[in-house]
Amino acid sequence: MSDPGGPGDEPSRGSVATSPESAAPDRGVRRERRGWYFYDWANSAFSTTVLNVFLGPYLTKVAKAAADADGYVHPLGLDIRAKAVYPFALALSVITQVLVLPATGALIDHTGRKRLVLAVSAYVGAFATVGMYFAAGGRYLLGAGLLVVANVALGCSSVAYNSFLPDLAGPDERDAVSSRGWGFGYLGGGLLLALNLVLYLLHDTFGVSQSMAVRLSLASAGLWWGGFTLIPLRRLRDRHRRRTGESGLATVRAGFTQLGVTLRDMRNRPVTMMFLLAFLIYNDGVQTVINLSATYATEELDLGQSVVIAAVLLVQFVAFGGALLLGRLADRYGGKRVVLVSLVAWTLVTMVSYTLQRGSAVQFIVLAAIIGTVLGGTQALSRSLFSHLVPPGRTAEYFGFYEISDKGTSWLGPFVFAIALQLTDSYRSAIVSLVVFFVVGFALLLTVDMSRGTLEAGNALPRRPNGTKAPV
Template sequence: MSTDTVRAGAAEEAAERRREQRGWYFYDWACSVYSTSVLTVFLGPYLTAVAKHAADADGFVHPLGIPVRAGSFFAYAVSASVILSIVVMPMAGAAADRTGRKKPLLAAAAYLGAGATTGMFFLDGDRYLLGGLLLIVANASLAVSMVLYNSYLPQIAPPEERDAVSSRGWAFGYAAGSVVLVANLVLFTAHDSFGVSESTAVRICLASAGVWWGAFTLIPLKRLRDRRTAASAGPASAHGWRQLAATVRDMRRQPLTLSFLLAYLIYNDGIQTVISQASVYGSEELGLSQSTLITAVLLVQVLAVGGALGMGRLARTYGAKRTILGSLVAWTLTLAAGYFLPAGAPVWFFVLAAGIGLVLGGSQALSRSLFSHLVPSGKEAEYFSAYEMSDRGMSWLGPLLFGLTYQLTGSYRDAIVSLVAFFVIGFVLLARVPVRRAVRDAGNPVPEMI
């Protein structure tokens, strides 16, 4: 075979890889608007209001005959979605690896989630049960789709490209969240000018996230391709839980991969808690208005785009592990600064939001790409189901610590600074993981910089 033929083949392969990568980015672009507009901004307050409208004189609703305080219904629905996710994710991951057909499973999860989100348009009056059901389905569908989506990363990017590719995916997601959130906020704040009520404006915002999710999912489904692997042999996975047990046993033979997962579980729990509780801190402790808090969320989204790309470039120079460790230091300093924020001063809250935005996307993107190096070939979906379960399955620890600290001290400042523990412990555990040896033990080539 001539040199020119080899070069032409390599160039064609690189072009196809870049095409797949660009398609892969668009799933982050498609689904991230659900996390931003639905979960972070609109659904919690709106579903709580619907539940309160349906409540009895004592403030309770009765799903399945169980008395639940209306103000707690949203939190319980989120918890139920986490439980469902933990049940379904390993089965989806096992099915993807055993059949080699990730794309149909990704399509099913994405469109089930997008359909449930679009259906939130009908969440009005006292239909709190409908809202809870749609939330559970959408959240669980998102979790399953992210297992499948993340598992493509080792297949579409060689080791030296993964930090950059993962970072671009996160950047696409935050950019989409920003675009849709701006449109939603225009509709919400000027709903009278558009001739709709505030409730209708919220329902349009919720449903638009589902339409966006479904429409842009067409791009990755067109460009990504399935691959048969050695693990694809054998019957397709009616035995998801049996395969999960085998995956757990296999991961015990990869102790360094498990060590990374433990570190990620802890510091990511801190990250997720900061995201979910920052608005509570801003409103209850600092006395900030709803418009200020929504503007801060938008600022986080915009800066997270640059933060993800910037930290991806830092990883090329210093390695993903060192860059993540640096981001954990930044998280710690940001929370410490948050403890001293003066009440009624939105400018300083925006400064805090800027600090969060700059490290948020990069720490998550680089964690994903670093983990991809620690996954044995042919087991991507199974291992990423464990990765996603470590993210979602333990995400109650941070809110629990936050709530207990507030209950014991009566201070949201003490509650927010208590989360420093997650970043300090995560830093120590991650620093102890010899990532080069972990990559070799997983049977993968070790990148020059990791």
Template structure:
């Protein structure tokens, strides 16, 4: 990669990192890098999206008192809210850890041991979900917090490799292939899990036992395939600058990273645009099943089938939009995807109730734009990161991706509260894509890449 990991900027704590190597070395690392998406995405697709929410809620309800409350650490919490609060706690922990771990990775150059530690902590916590039964809601909450936070922190380290293993002109393709690998694994394991879940009687299993096996299998998959990137990725040597500061606490390091970003206002402008439109993306993902269930009256099997369809088509979407980016550039392709998201939500507003075929059509549209918009956003941001600060800046990116996506659900919930209509709630999310489109369109990406000290690709 041309100067992709050369001398770091002032105050980075690193003078530079080793280059990406020869074409053969890059390909070897890229192939290994793809497999971390292949390993970890099963957790998101199967555990987080499908199984753990309803199962953990059922466990909490089995432990609730006569008033419908459980009492973790003596705090009264409605059993039906326990899962949501647990996810929020995991996000808070991740926000504290991501900047600190990202800065540590950049300043020591030892991304791989940190990736191994976070990956296997998350995989072990997920596999241990096999032991969730009865009224063990505290154990379930603890395991989910550890697994979800570990996933977020590991993705900081994983994403930070992208500028080091791919030439500037390769990154759109490499990032898109990573997402495609992830969605392929998610689809495959989700199919196996759904077969086991729906035919659990045929296997001599209770429904709860089938869910526990599905949860644990995601952890085993994550741990098994994480071996591939850990064998193929390599750490770069880092030269510490005299007087480099030690890594601080999570919040202190996050503040320091954001202050440093003020020296790169165009990078910060892109991150703001991403924060806005990604909030819309994450809200659609999290609320689509609710919309299908409550507004359209669709069955659980239809909703689970739609989730699987999104996973499958996201592979084609990621690869297809990667090819479009080679022709039109990443920025234009992302802008096109945001326009497609707007059309998709508009179509969703008019879906007739009780018509699964139209909901599957909506899921198809979401799948085709989902993977590509995420993959290209990651690759475009990688061009805007000052050299030697990959993990630190990607920690801020990951916080935007996972830690700050609460405004969209709030808008969705408030709209429903005021109107009593999930149709109005879903269409309210158009504002995130429209505003994100406007903010991204204003970012001069070529100028931003040059200002970050990176080579400008021929097509961006």
């Protein structure tokens, strides 16, 4: 990959949307931003409808239908509790991402084809999600396999999507733009979930069974994801000239070569490495709590699916306001400080979840509201913070590593949860095991010097409207 401004790149043409000195982005960049927001709107349907609500309990039910008298299924000759199939499948999907996503980022920066990677991976994920409609009866392996494909595809598309952020916002606007994207995504995911809630609760009125309502809801997330992805694909543009004269095999080989260069470069950026390690740990805990909360509620708290859907729906709309609120707080106090406070809240949430009374819908709803308040800001500000630590021209490469634990892609958390469940047969013991992710993540993030890392990466510090440097 050539350096920014080198022979392999186009002239910038405003590729840095708003430098610290610029007053406002031009009309074209504003249009791109609106299109960029829509990919969060599109893929959040998968996170909310599939991962957060329906697939966990449904796949567990399908696996139980295929289990033996002792409650075990036997894929590839292994003895797996039926209730552990979903968390193991989720962990497998992200272990795959650990291998795939960094190489995807390197390939994007080598070719400059962000839009192409976004398109291909988004539609692979969308079609796999639609295919979950057919995971009925005892076909738990089909559901688990499609989960792996869809979640890996989501990660690949998010690498491309996140790498557009430095192109669309300068350092002083990045917290706000990132927060709007996350907030818009929560609205989109929440809207489809609300429609699916109507279908689920009134399935008899629509003449379908409860199981069919779940299958239609899963398929609708794929259709939503694929349909709304057309908007960012029409509006976003690649800013680097695509390389020509390389065969497909040579391009892939060059991508892996570039991956090695990225790894060597990251070793020379200790602040970036420390932030990435902290994020991978604490966000693994965040994603695990979100992805397995529906299963915890139905299997351990004995709550109905309608209560779970209502709670997740509440999280979506509260998270929209929470993302904007925490974004404004970050402008005043700095993104790092706000994220640290949010991690304290996550620790308390995880500990309190252990004590929830069985059958208490009110307690679960209250906890969901607290989660929604800190969820959007934690994720949006983490993405913005990391973008400050990435050297210009290498965004996709670095975001390939970041995405290993971004939206819906935690890996160690589900594995720890599944192991604890396998050994103790207790969802409460499994959920409390996640506290360590927030405690360790907090301790590591506390050591990160964001201002130093931003300058070492060759980026400008953000500024307040009065011209003074803002905390990062």
